Amino acid sequence: xxxxxxxxxxxxxxxxxxxxDRRHEHIKTILKSVVGDTLRVGxxxxxxxxxxxxxxxxxxxxxxxxLSDPPLPRHPFDIALGLPRPKMLRxxxxxxxxxxxxxxxxxxxxxxxxxxxxSPLLHESRITAAxxxxxERSGDTTPPTVHLHRLFRPFVEDHLPGxxxxxxxxLADPGxxxxxxxxxxxGLILLGPEGGFVPFEIALAQSVGVTAGHLGTRVLSVxxxxxxxxxxxxx
Amino acid sequence: xxxxxxxxxxxxxxxxxxxxDRRHEHIKTILKSVVGDTLRVGxxxxxxxxxxxxxxxxxxxxxxxxLSDPPLPRHPFDIALGLPRPKMLRxxxxxxxxxxxxxxxxxxxxxxxxxxxxSPLLHESRITAAxxxxxERSGDTTPPTVHLHRLFRPFVEDHLPGxxxxxxxxLADPGxxxxxxxxxxxGLILLGPEGGFVPFEIALAQSVGVTAGHLGTRVLSVxxxxxxxxxxxxx
Numbered sequence: 167x168x169x170x171x172x173x174x175x176x177x178x179x180x181x182x183x184x185x186x187d188r189r190h191e192h193i194k195t196i197l198k199s200v201v202g203d204t205l206r207v208g209x210x211x212x213x214x215x216x217x218x219x220x221x222x223x224x225x226x227x228x229x230x231x232x233l234s235d236p237p238l239p240r241h242p243f244d245i246a247l248g249l250p251r252p253k254m255l256r257x258x259x260x261x262x263x264x265x266x267x268x269x270x271x272x273x274x275x276x277x278x279x280x281x282x283x284x285s286p287l288l289h290e291s292r293i294t295a296a297x298x299x300x301x302e303r304s305g306d307t308t309p310p311t312v313h314l315h316r317l318f319r320p321f322v323e324d325h326l327p328g329x330x331x332x333x334x335x336x337l338a339d340p341g342x343x344x345x346x347x348x349x350x351x352x353g354l355i356l357l358g359p360e361g362g363f364v365p366f367e368i369a370l371a372q373s374v375g376v377t378a379g380h381l382g383t384r385v386l387s388v389x390x391x392x393x394x395x396x397x398x399x400x401x
Numbered sequence: 402x403x404x405x406x407x408x409x410x411x412x413x414x415x416x417x418x419x420x421x422d423r424r425h426e427h428i429k430t431i432l433k434s435v436v437g438d439t440l441r442v443g444x445x446x447x448x449x450x451x452x453x454x455x456x457x458x459x460x461x462x463x464x465x466x467x468l469s470d471p472p473l474p475r476h477p478f479d480i481a482l483g484l485p486r487p488k489m490l491r492x493x494x495x496x497x498x499x500x501x502x503x504x505x506x507x508x509x510x511x512x513x514x515x516x517x518x519x520s521p522l523l524h525e526s527r528i529t530a531a532x533x534x535x536x537e538r539s540g541d542t543t544p545p546t547v548h549l550h551r552l553f554r555p556f557v558e559d560h561l562p563g564x565x566x567x568x569x570x571x572l573a574d575p576g577x578x579x580x581x582x583x584x585x586x587x588g589l590i591l592l593g594p595e596g597g598f599v600p601f602e603i604a605l606a607q608s609v610g611v612t613a614g615h616l617g618t619r620v621l622s623v624x625x626x627x628x629x630x631x632x633x634x635x636x
Binding site: 168238261264265266303304305306345381382383384385386387390393394395396397398400 | 403473496499500501538539540541580616617618619620621622625628629630631632633635
């Protein structure tokens, strides 16, 4: 945990927070902090700063908060990703949050199993928990906004052009004859599910101005492809 | 599974393999292959090619093998990584294998817990299984060679210069004032454990010619840092 994320319910007054949950456990048993120690803190969705341990008991930790740093900047790439199977989804949410993605679109695609859309991991509280794990890793306070698109064609035809706007639109395809986004332009990157996009989907995306590019010659798993894409522009 | 990996015990004669384990299960229940279908296969540590389903029963699959493609090329970066906690170690082995790393050095470091060296995951068979999962993802037949170095100082002073040779030596340090290996030279990259290398370790590596560079401004977790590093040179 590289940051203690604070929510409105934590505040005792306008300077002090009281933590009683896993953040308290972490401060007590992992960080082993004592009164006077300074910890990195941040407001969920807001500024970052320092928390000085003002009180520590077996059941709670109180921190005196000073917020002096703005939120971390957003990653230049938005991501649209074929909805992964549940186990992979958690990892994908965590990585997107860790790398500061502003918008993560989870989309349907021919090779996405319909049952994946029933996963309890798609409940807002579970998505938030997975994002939080990523934010805590990299010290970020801004979660990605996660958008669900249960139909591929309307997503591409009706939404994608507006989502890309004046920026670059790319789609990862191992069969493409050029590398993906070689000049690292800000934009939206489409990544297929396990097994990739089918030819019809690639053609439909190209018909609205998206360019196909490859991520090297290897077939990459979804989590590695996401990390590889985001690593092309490290903030 | 993007490739069926074959070992010497699988061969019935010099053309045909019989599979009875999870590869058979995978062919039967996931791929649902029937006689005449062609699957991607490869020799563990050798060439790649095609396997035509010659026979399928409830307990075994027989494939007729033709090996016509050479092994995939190796990634230009060797990696030396502070030994991660067991859960992370599996993921790291998988990613290194997926991206075709030739040599993965797992090293001790001040912030590596001594107990991590007792993990059953470091047994050769468990390492091989984790590497296999990565190779099966990307269709590779060559596993990374995994080297264990239980003492940091002798690793850096006695081994590192020889391991780097005429290539570039880099160390990931979030405090560095230049990006890591911006010209993507082949070489060896040192990545710290969770919490990073301590200043003494960075200085010791620099004393044998290693250059410190950062991977952006964010603190990255070990698996993301590895994927980010390897993604700088996608094969």
